[in-house]
Amino acid sequence: xxxxxxxxxxxxxxxxxxxxxxxxxxxxxxxxxxxxxxxxxxxxxxxxxxxxxxxxxxxxxxxxxxxxxxxxxxxxxxxxxxxxxxxxxxxxxxxxxxxxxxxxxxxxxxxxxxxxxxxxxxxxxxxxxxxxxxxxxxxxxxxxxxxxxxxxxxxxxxxxxxxxxxxxxxxxxxxxxxxxxxxxxxxxxxxxxxxxxxxxxxxxxxxxxxxxxxxxxxxxxxxxxxxxxxxxxxxxxxxxxxxxxxxxxxxxxxxxxxxxxxxxxxxxxxxxxxxxxxxxxxxxxxxxxxxxxxxxxxxxxxxxxxxxxxxxxxxxxxxxxxxxxxxxxxxxxxxxxxxxxxxxxxxxxxxxxxxxxxxxxxxxxxxxxxxxxxxxxxxxxxxxxxxxxxxxxxxxxxxxxxxxxx
Amino acid sequence: xxxxxxxxxxxxxxxxxxxxxxxxxxxxxxxxxxxxxxxxxxxxxxxxxxxxxxxxxxxxxxxxxxxxxxxxxxxxxxxxxx
Numbered sequence: 001x002x003x004x005x006x007x008x009x010x011x012x013x014x015x016x017x018x019x020x021x022x023x024x025x026x027x028x029x030x031x032x033x034x035x036x037x038x039x040x041x042x043x044x045x046x047x048x049x050x051x052x053x054x055x056x057x058x059x060x061x062x063x064x065x066x067x068x069x070x071x072x073x074x075x076x077x078x079x080x081x082x083x084x085x086x087x088x089x090x091x092x093x094x095x096x097x098x099x100x101x102x103x104x105x106x107x108x109x110x111x112x113x114x115x116x117x118x119x120x121x122x123x124x125x126x127x128x129x130x131x132x133x134x135x136x137x138x139x140x141x142x143x144x145x146x147x148x149x150x151x152x153x154x155x156x157x158x159x160x161x162x163x164x165x166x167x168x169x170x171x172x173x174x175x176x177x178x179x180x181x182x183x184x185x186x187x188x189x190x191x192x193x194x195x196x197x198x199x200x201x202x203x204x205x206x207x208x209x210x211x212x213x214x215x216x217x218x219x220x221x222x223x224x225x226x227x228x229x230x231x232x233x234x235x236x237x238x239x240x241x242x243x244x245x246x247x248x249x250x251x252x253x254x255x256x257x258x259x260x261x262x263x264x265x266x267x268x269x270x271x272x273x274x275x276x277x278x279x280x281x282x283x284x285x286x287x288x289x290x291x292x293x294x295x296x297x298x299x300x301x302x303x304x305x306x307x308x309x310x311x312x313x314x315x316x317x318x319x320x321x322x323x324x325x326x327x328x329x330x331x332x333x334x335x336x337x338x339x340x341x342x343x344x345x346x347x348x349x350x351x352x353x354x355x356x357x358x359x360x361x362x363x364x365x366x367x368x369x370x371x372x373x374x375x376x377x378x379x380x381x382x383x384x385x386x387x388x389x390x391x392x393x394x395x396x397x398x399x400x401x402x403x404x405x406x
Numbered sequence: 407x408x409x410x411x412x413x414x415x416x417x418x419x420x421x422x423x424x425x426x427x428x429x430x431x432x433x434x435x436x437x438x439x440x441x442x443x444x445x446x447x448x449x450x451x452x453x454x455x456x457x458x459x460x461x462x463x464x465x466x467x468x469x470x471x472x473x474x475x476x477x478x479x480x481x482x483x484x485x486x487x488x
Contacts, residue, residue, distance in 0.1 A: 126480075127421075127424075127478065128420045128421055128423075128424050128478065129424065129427075130420065134420040134423075135419075135420045135421070137418065150418075151420070152418070152420055152423070155420070171424075171427075171428055171431075171480060172480075189480075219457035219458065219459045219476065220456065220457045220458050220459075221458065223458070223459070225419075225421075225459075227416075227418035227419055227420065228416070228418075228419040228420070228421055228422075228459060228460060229458055229459045229460070230418070231416045231418075231441055231442060231445075231448075231460075232448060232452070232458040232459070233458075234445065325458070
């Protein structure tokens with residue numbers, strides 16, 4: 001028998017004894033780890049009598065040097081507050097080797113690496129598994145897929161691969177991270193969990209315009225997800241706002257449904273890649289690009305959208321576009337709201353700062369993908385950074401183990 | 407446990423997949439109306455949700471009262487099906 005076992009509290013009880021059950025429930029609720037011995041068995045009964053000096057009364061509670069029979073709730077609480085009992089209690093916490101916040105391409109890639117190396121890993125996803133990639137219609141530039149693939153298929157593949165090696169993907173949200181030294185304490189929508197290492201890969205979300213009408217018609221004329229809501233615009237007119245890759249890609253996708261699309265671009269040129277610009281050109285029967293055009297107001301009749309008002313920056317004149325809906329893709333904002341007031345350092349635009357090992361200002365907390373300061377907002381970069389972060393996590397855990405065992 | 411659950415979806419909507427996945431993990435049955443396959447039912451989804459979006463999840467409770475949840479919103483979905 002090891003020393004720890006000697007220290008473990010013991011409850012001697014009998015099946016029919018409700019006080020014994022009450023004591024067990026109390027200890028369970030306090031998180032105390034103890035051993036239950038049924039005195040219906042002769043050897044347990046003899047052991048108990050030896051400890052109580054011959055007094056047969058259950059429940060008998062033995063903790064450290066103390067032997068007490070049928071103790072009060074207050075007395076139990078007082079007794080379990082002993083240091084050795086406390087230590088047992090902390091081992092009852094939910095702990096993990098690695099917790100990843102987010103389950104987009106960066107976190108899923110990292111999880112493929114960690115779980116494959118038998119680093120036990122849990123992921124928390126508050127939105128869609130696969131993140132923004134999952135709601136992207138088509139991904140043409142992800143290496144290894146010569147014909148391209150749908151964002152949904154890519155996400156599903158990453159998920160399956162991570163789960164194959166044992167990643168535990170939970171649908172929930174992490175709202176807080178605190179550094180408690182060896183472990184980081186994470187507050188989640190399902191309670192507190194502790195992790196030796198953490199990866200923040202919460203990615204980014206589409207920015208909103210912040211103009212009149214946007215909130216009024218949100219979800220019924222103003223949209224941020226073409227794959228979700230495009231189908232409602234069959235044979236209708238649409239406006240797409242933005243000139244980057246997302247705007248171009250989603251405008252092309254929306255030609256499946258809409259008869260006419262006005263694409264409004266604030267600057268004097270498209271930021272979208274050459275190949276996507278060619279796609280726009282190919283669809284010029286449906287898509288008209290308006291450069292140097294701001295988006296100022298979305299107008300409707302109270303239930304649905306019928307017009308968008310903008311300004312032609314060259315002439316300074318107001319321009320109007322008749323439309324049934326507006327899809328907005330004007331860039332990304334990092335999902336770091338939950339880190340406000342935490343010890344993790346952010347840059348000026350709210351993205352997470354890391355060193356060259358992708359570690360944040362909180363030791364043992366790493367960051368990868370769109371949310372990392374300096375990110376290139378590419379799926380291939382996110383998966384690559386995820387792999388790097390996983391290797392850094394492995395290195396951190398190894399160094400950490402050595403420190404705690406030496 | 408609700409009496410029945412209907413989800414309005416489209417082929418390309420990832421959030422629809424999440425609602426189905428979440429309900430599936432809870433061991434709940436649901437009826438799916440795919441609006442790409444049944445465009446005639448778009449109007450119904452719009453009237454129920456007041457929005458032009460999917461997923462729209464309609465939870466009919468034991469007392470026949472109905473709750474409509476728009477989007478993948480666990481904060482609303484979880485209590486609705488409890």
